[in-house]
Amino acid sequence: MKILIVEDERELAESIQSYLHTNDIVCEMAFNIQTALDKIAQYEYDCVLLDLMLPDGNGFEILAELKKQDKTEGVIIISAKETLESRIEGFNLGADDYLTKPFHLSELLVRIQALIRRKKFKGNNMVSYHEIQIDILSKTVKVNTKLIDLTKKEIDLLLYLIGNENKVLSKSAIAEHLSGDMADMLDNHDFVYAHIKNLKRKLSDAKSGDYIKTVYGLGYKWQND
Amino acid sequence: MTKKLLNSTLRIYLIFSVFVFVVTAPLFYIIIQKLYIEDADEVLLLRKKEFVYYSIPDIHLSDIAIWNKINRDIKIEATKTTVQTDTLFYSNIYDTLNNELELYRVLNSPISIEGRQYCFVSKISLVESYDLIQHIVLLFSVVLILLLAGLYLITKRLSLRLWKPFYHTVNQIEQFEIDKNSQVELTDTTIEEFKRLNNSITKLIERNTIIYNSQREFIENAAHELQTPLAVFQAQIDTLIQNPDITEEQFGILNKLNDSAARLNKLNKNLLLLSKIDNNQFALSQQIVLNDIINKQIDFFKEQAAAKNISIKVELSDKTIINSNPVLAEILISNLFLNAIRHNIIGGNITVNLSNKLLTFYNTGNQQPLNKDRLFKRFSKINPSSEGNGLGLAIIKKITDINHWSIQYSYQNNLHIFEVNF
Structure with missing residues (x-):
C-alpha cells in the first residue's frame, strides 16, 4: 500500500511515516503543494493524507487537481483548522475523511484502513485475522465460522486493535477512538478496561487465541505470539 | 437618588415661578394701594381747593346748615377748631345703609367763612377702591400664573424635542453588547454638543470593538497555532511507546504525558469553541x-x-x-x-x-x-x-x-x- 503525506510539519510527517511503515504501508512525503502535485502526476497512491495549511497555498488546490485528473486516490484531510465550512468544502471537493489535529497515529491508521477497504473492496467489507472474521457492513463477528455476540462498541474496539496489530495503544488513544465525536467530553479512561475485559472474555469463550496483551497495566497491544 | 435632567430644569423654573409670584403679588398689591390712596388724597385736596375757590365767596353762615344737609361727602363743621393745617387720615364710618363700618379717607382742613373759623371735612369711601385693587391683583396673578405655566410647558416640550437625540444615543448604548456583534446606530443631529457626543461614542465603540476582536482573534489564532505542535507532541509519544525497550516507569511517564496532551487539546478546543461562538459561527x-x-x-x-x-x-x-x-x-x-x-x-x-x-x-x-x-x-x-x-x-x-x-x-x-x- 502506498500513501502520500502532504504535510509541511516534517516531524509530524516523519512520525506518521514511521508508524505506518511497520504495517506494510509505504509512505512518501511532500512538504508543499508543488511537490505534492508533481508526485500525484507521476505515481498512483492508495491514499493521500492532506494538510490544508501549506507554505505555498491551500491544500484544497490538490483536491481540485485530483478531481480534475479523475484520480481515484482516497483523501484524508488532516488539519489544525476545523470549521464546518472547511469540512464541507473538503467533502465537496472529494475528500473522504477529515481528521483534526492533534490525533493519535493509531486513529489515523484505522481511518486509512477503513478508507482503503471502502475504495478497494467495494461492498465486500470483510476483515480477517486468523480464526476471526469481521463483517463490517452487517456488524457480525465469527470465530472459526461460529457467530459470536459482540456489541457495536466491542466490534469497533476489535477492528481498532486488529488494525493496529503489534502496536502499543495507550488507554487514552483507545478511549478517544471509542468515544468518536464525544472524545472531548472524556473525563477518564477507566471504561476502556471494562470493554477490553469483555472483549477478551468473549473471544476466549469462542476459543479464539489470546491476542490482547496488556502493557504495564497502562496500555494494550494486539499481538500473535 | 437620580433625577431626570429635564425635571431638574423644570424644578428650578417652578421654584423661580413660585418665588416671583409670592414676592410680586403682595408688592404689587401694596404699590397699587399706595398709588390709589395718593390719588384719593389728591381728589380730597382738589375738592377743598375748589370749595375755597368757588364756594366760599358765595357761602353765608346761614347756608352752612343747609350745605351740611345736602352734601354727604363735604361737610362744614364748626367743632374742630384744633385743626390748624390740612390733615389727611383714615376713618371707619358707620354706614347705616349697609349696616357696617366702612373705611374712608378723610381730609380735615381749616377754612374761614365770613371771618369765622370752620373745619372743612371731606371723605372718600375706600371700600370700592379696595375691591378694584383686589380685582386688579387677582387679574395680575392670573396673568402671571398663565405666563409661568406657559413657560413651563413650552420648556418641557421643547426640551423633550431637543434632548431626543440624546435619549436615543443613551438607548443605543444601553443595548450595545460588544460580544454579540450588535451595532450602534446613532441618529444624525444638528446640535453640535450631541454631534460631538455621538462622534466620541462611535469612536469609542469602534476602538473597543477593534480591540475586542483582535483579542478574540488572538485567542483563536493562538489555539489554532497550538494544534500543530500538539499534533507533533502526540505523534511523538505514540511513536515512542512503540519502542520495545521502554521500562514500566517510562511507560508510566509517557502515559501521563499522553493525558496532559489530551487535556491541552481539550482546553484548546474549548477556547476555540468559545471564540467560534463569539464569531457567530x-x-x-x-x-x-x-x-x-x-x-x-x-x-x-x-x-x-x-x-x-x-x-x-x-x-x-x-x-x-x-x-x-x-x-x-x-x-x-x-x-x-x-x-x-x-x-x-x-x-x-x-x-x-x-x-x-x-x-x-x-x-x-x-x-x-x-x-x-x-x-x-x-x-x-x-x-x-x-x-x-x-x-x-x-x-x-x-x-x-x-x-x-x-x-x-x-x-x-x-x-x-x-x-x-x-
Whole structure:
C-alpha cells in the first residue's frame, strides 16, 4: 500500500511515516503543494493524507487537481483548522475523511484502513485475522465460522486493535477512538478496561487465541505470539 | 437618588415661578394701594381747593346748615377748631345703609367763612377702591400664573424635542453588547454638543470593538497555532511507546504525558469553541427536540459515570422542542452531563429532569454550595486539582446567553442544581 503525506510539519510527517511503515504501508512525503502535485502526476497512491495549511497555498488546490485528473486516490484531510465550512468544502471537493489535529497515529491508521477497504473492496467489507472474521457492513463477528455476540462498541474496539496489530495503544488513544465525536467530553479512561475485559472474555469463550496483551497495566497491544 | 435632567430644569423654573409670584403679588398689591390712596388724597385736596375757590365767596353762615344737609361727602363743621393745617387720615364710618363700618379717607382742613373759623371735612369711601385693587391683583396673578405655566410647558416640550437625540444615543448604548456583534446606530443631529457626543461614542465603540476582536482573534489564532505542535507532541509519544525497550516507569511517564496532551487539546478546543461562538459561527438555528439530544448522549455519559460508580436517572416528561443551533444544543447538554459527573463523588448520583421547558440537573458532590458569582466565569475553577479546565460552565453560560435562555445554580438538600430555562 502506498500513501502520500502532504504535510509541511516534517516531524509530524516523519512520525506518521514511521508508524505506518511497520504495517506494510509505504509512505512518501511532500512538504508543499508543488511537490505534492508533481508526485500525484507521476505515481498512483492508495491514499493521500492532506494538510490544508501549506507554505505555498491551500491544500484544497490538490483536491481540485485530483478531481480534475479523475484520480481515484482516497483523501484524508488532516488539519489544525476545523470549521464546518472547511469540512464541507473538503467533502465537496472529494475528500473522504477529515481528521483534526492533534490525533493519535493509531486513529489515523484505522481511518486509512477503513478508507482503503471502502475504495478497494467495494461492498465486500470483510476483515480477517486468523480464526476471526469481521463483517463490517452487517456488524457480525465469527470465530472459526461460529457467530459470536459482540456489541457495536466491542466490534469497533476489535477492528481498532486488529488494525493496529503489534502496536502499543495507550488507554487514552483507545478511549478517544471509542468515544468518536464525544472524545472531548472524556473525563477518564477507566471504561476502556471494562470493554477490553469483555472483549477478551468473549473471544476466549469462542476459543479464539489470546491476542490482547496488556502493557504495564497502562496500555494494550494486539499481538500473535 | 437620580433625577431626570429635564425635571431638574423644570424644578428650578417652578421654584423661580413660585418665588416671583409670592414676592410680586403682595408688592404689587401694596404699590397699587399706595398709588390709589395718593390719588384719593389728591381728589380730597382738589375738592377743598375748589370749595375755597368757588364756594366760599358765595357761602353765608346761614347756608352752612343747609350745605351740611345736602352734601354727604363735604361737610362744614364748626367743632374742630384744633385743626390748624390740612390733615389727611383714615376713618371707619358707620354706614347705616349697609349696616357696617366702612373705611374712608378723610381730609380735615381749616377754612374761614365770613371771618369765622370752620373745619372743612371731606371723605372718600375706600371700600370700592379696595375691591378694584383686589380685582386688579387677582387679574395680575392670573396673568402671571398663565405666563409661568406657559413657560413651563413650552420648556418641557421643547426640551423633550431637543434632548431626543440624546435619549436615543443613551438607548443605543444601553443595548450595545460588544460580544454579540450588535451595532450602534446613532441618529444624525444638528446640535453640535450631541454631534460631538455621538462622534466620541462611535469612536469609542469602534476602538473597543477593534480591540475586542483582535483579542478574540488572538485567542483563536493562538489555539489554532497550538494544534500543530500538539499534533507533533502526540505523534511523538505514540511513536515512542512503540519502542520495545521502554521500562514500566517510562511507560508510566509517557502515559501521563499522553493525558496532559489530551487535556491541552481539550482546553484548546474549548477556547476555540468559545471564540467560534463569539464569531457567530453557530448562528444558524433550527427546531430541535431536546429529548432526542439527551437520549443520544445518555449512553456515553452512563458509561463515563459508571467508572465513578455514579448512577444517572433521567426523567423526560414532555417532548420539548427548542430553537437553537444543533451543535450548540449538543454541547450544552454534554457539558451539563460532564459537569455533573466531574464534580460528583464516588457512588454519587445524578438526576436529569426535563419538563415545562425546564431542564434540571441535580447532582451530589462536595457538600458546600459553589460561589455563584464566579461559577460561570472562565477559568474560575472551584477545585484547582480537578480534571476540568474551567471552561465547561463558561461555555454553558455562553450557549444559554446567545440563545436567550437562562441558567441558574442553587444548592438544596445536599444537591447541586443547575437549571436551564428555555
